[in-house]
Amino acid sequence: MDGRSDHSNYRADNKVNSTQNLQSGDRQPRRYSSEESRRLLIEATLDSIVEVGFSSTSVSEIVTRANLSRGMVHLYFDNKDALLVAAARHSAEVYYGTLSEQLETAGSSPQEILETIILGDLGEELLNERTIKIWFAFRGEAHANGAIAQYSDTRDDYLRDLIFKAFAEIAAAQKMSEPEKVARDATHGTLALLEGMWTDYLLHHDSFSRASAARIIFRFLSALFPRHFNLDGASAAKNQPCTSS
Amino acid sequence: MDGRSDHSNYRADNKVNSTQNLQSGDRQPRRYSSEESRRLLIEATLDSIVEVGFSSTSVSEIVTRANLSRGMVHLYFDNKDALLVAAARHSAEVYYGTLSEQLETAGSSPQEILETIILGDLGEELLNERTIKIWFAFRGEAHANGAIAQYSDTRDDYLRDLIFKAFAEIAAAQKMSEPEKVARDATHGTLALLEGMWTDYLLHHDSFSRASAARIIFRFLSALFPRHFNLDGASAAKNQPCTSS
DNA sequence: GCATAAAATGAATGCATGTCCATAAATTTG
DNA sequence: CAAATTTATGGACATGCATTCATTTTATGC
Numbered sequence: 001m002d003g004r005s006d007h008s009n010y011r012a013d014n015k016v017n018s019t020q021n022l023q024s025g026d027r028q029p030r031r032y033s034s035e036e037s038r039r040l041l042i043e044a045t046l047d048s049i050v051e052v053g054f055s056s057t058s059v060s061e062i063v064t065r066a067n068l069s070r071g072m073v074h075l076y077f078d079n080k081d082a083l084l085v086a087a088a089r090h091s092a093e094v095y096y097g098t099l100s101e102q103l104e105t106a107g108s109s110p111q112e113i114l115e116t117i118i119l120g121d122l123g124e125e126l127l128n129e130r131t132i133k134i135w136f137a138f139r140g141e142a143h144a145n146g147a148i149a150q151y152s153d154t155r156d157d158y159l160r161d162l163i164f165k166a167f168a169e170i171a172a173a174q175k176m177s178e179p180e181k182v183a184r185d186a187t188h189g190t191l192a193l194l195e196g197m198w199t200d201y202l203l204h205h206d207s208f209s210r211a212s213a214a215r216i217i218f219r220f221l222s223a224l225f226p227r228h229f230n231l232d233g234a235s236a237a238k239n240q241p242c243t244s245s
Numbered sequence: 246m247d248g249r250s251d252h253s254n255y256r257a258d259n260k261v262n263s264t265q266n267l268q269s270g271d272r273q274p275r276r277y278s279s280e281e282s283r284r285l286l287i288e289a290t291l292d293s294i295v296e297v298g299f300s301s302t303s304v305s306e307i308v309t310r311a312n313l314s315r316g317m318v319h320l321y322f323d324n325k326d327a328l329l330v331a332a333a334r335h336s337a338e339v340y341y342g343t344l345s346e347q348l349e350t351a352g353s354s355p356q357e358i359l360e361t362i363i364l365g366d367l368g369e370e371l372l373n374e375r376t377i378k379i380w381f382a383f384r385g386e387a388h389a390n391g392a393i394a395q396y397s398d399t400r401d402d403y404l405r406d407l408i409f410k411a412f413a414e415i416a417a418a419q420k421m422s423e424p425e426k427v428a429r430d431a432t433h434g435t436l437a438l439l440e441g442m443w444t445d446y447l448l449h450h451d452s453f454s455r456a457s458a459a460r461i462i463f464r465f466l467s468a469l470f471p472r473h474f475n476l477d478g479a480s481a482a483k484n485q486p487c488t489s490s
Numbered sequence: 491g492c493a494t495a496a497a498a499t500g501a502a503t504g505c506a507t508g509t510c511c512a513t514a515a516a517t518t519t520g
Numbered sequence: 521c522a523a524a525t526t527t528a529t530g531g532a533c534a535t536g537c538a539t540t541c542a543t544t545t546t547a548t549g550c
Binding site: 144152189197199 | 437
């Protein structure tokens with residue numbers, strides 16, 4: 001009838017009928033799961049941001065990468081912007097999820113908590129070529145899109161509080177004057193150092209070294225809290241008891 | 246003849262004839278200086294990035310803000326991309342120009358140099374709502390545009406070297422073991438702290454305090470070099486002679 | 491004050507974009 | 521197995537985009 005009857009051709013050429021078994025590896029099989037399509041679109045969005053940049057990430061780019069049709073974006077998201085926000089949100093969730101996992105298997109001393117956060121934040125899983133591009137792409141657009149801004153901060157109140165409590169305990173044990181002020185500054189400074197290392201990774205990717213970044217942070221911390229840190233991290237926690245009691 | 250004869254209408258309504266004296270303040274007068282038009286386009290580009298974001302910065306946005314016609318962009322720049330690169334370059338030049346000025350009027354002791362850089366980098370002139378949006382917008386696009394990447398780093402080799410030499414002198418005066426290594430780490434750490442404070446300003450603009458940011462950096466530095474820094478900066482340089490001789 | 495060059499204009503072009511929607515296939519339900 | 525529902529498609533549309541260029545205005549040289 002109309003020129004659209006080649007839908008079925010396309011389907012026959014490129015897709016198979018069942019979710020379970022796919023044959024022609026050319027394209028992905030039909031999915032028939034809205035959750036999976038949503039995830040595919042989000043992943044394709046992030047892929048596009050990584051490979052061609054935020055401003056070249058169009059709906060066409062996204063659906064091509066996801067091997068889906070144009071309409072899908074507006075079937076699962078209100079509009080392109082909502083998809084971008086969902087992608088930002090997804091990235092933030094992955095970041096916190098991964099860090100939380102790592103914290104669960106870590107020790108509970110303040111030094112070990114801090115070491116886990118620092119090494120985790122600088123580790124391959126959270127800081128790599130893909131994630132750094134995504135984070136900075138979103139941050140670059142954050143001020144023009146409030147919803148994205150909400151998810152473009154990796155250092156939220158929960159994490160900040162965790163770090164502060166750890167430093168507060170250490171500062172108290174070290175019997176410093178104004179331990180709370182010291183802990184507050186140490187928290188702010190450590191987060192700034194981590195952010196700075198991320199920026200360094202973005203801008204000087206070739207010369208960046210995770211080991212150096214960690215050593216530098218621990219050097220600053222061991223200068224502030226000599227009895228609790230050394231250049232290799234929170235080794236004081238392992239070698240000697242450090243709580244004041 | 247053709248519909249274009251209303252050029253003169255537009256001119257008569259909105260412009261005046263002389264470069265020297267403008268009368269109707271409605272629009273800018275004709276300029277007749279290519280340099281000035283270039284600058285206007287660059288400034289308009291930066292304005293647009295600040296106000297509507299990088300991905301909404303179109304040629305139309307730019308020429309409207311500059312009160313120039315569409316064709317001007319391609320008269321003075323090869324294309325839109327070249328204009329964006331020129332804008333990034335301009336921003337970098339302003340950053341270094343301002344910092345260099347401040348360094349010229351500063352003292353020459355290593356502490357004073359470091360204090361000048363730190364306070365300058367965190368000062369209103371270099372770090373404000375406009376500049377932070379511009380820097381992060383460019384950084385967000387940097388990985389998709391090599392030419393922009395070139396100008397999106399505020400911490401280049403010259404500045405890094407200046408900081409390193411200052412720390413090396415301090416470390417030597419303090420007779421530390423491995424003074425060069427310490428100086429290298431202090432340089433990297435200080436730059437990371439500054440970058441982190443910029444990120445903090447971007448993401449938590451409301452709660453950001455320049456004084457706190459500076460105090461935190463000096464707290465870290467005074468822990469590393471207790472004889473040369475205190476919480477207010479490099480006051481050791483003013484109160485007591487600090488060179489080892 | 492005329493000729494020439496420089497500066498500036500904005501309509502026109504073609505292409506890419508985000509969104510919509512009529513259609514169709516796959517799956518589930520009754 | 522038919523009806524209803526869910527999942528998926530891609531052509532069509534209006535809009536906006538970067539870019540081009542014939543034309544006009546202003547400035548400069550002679």
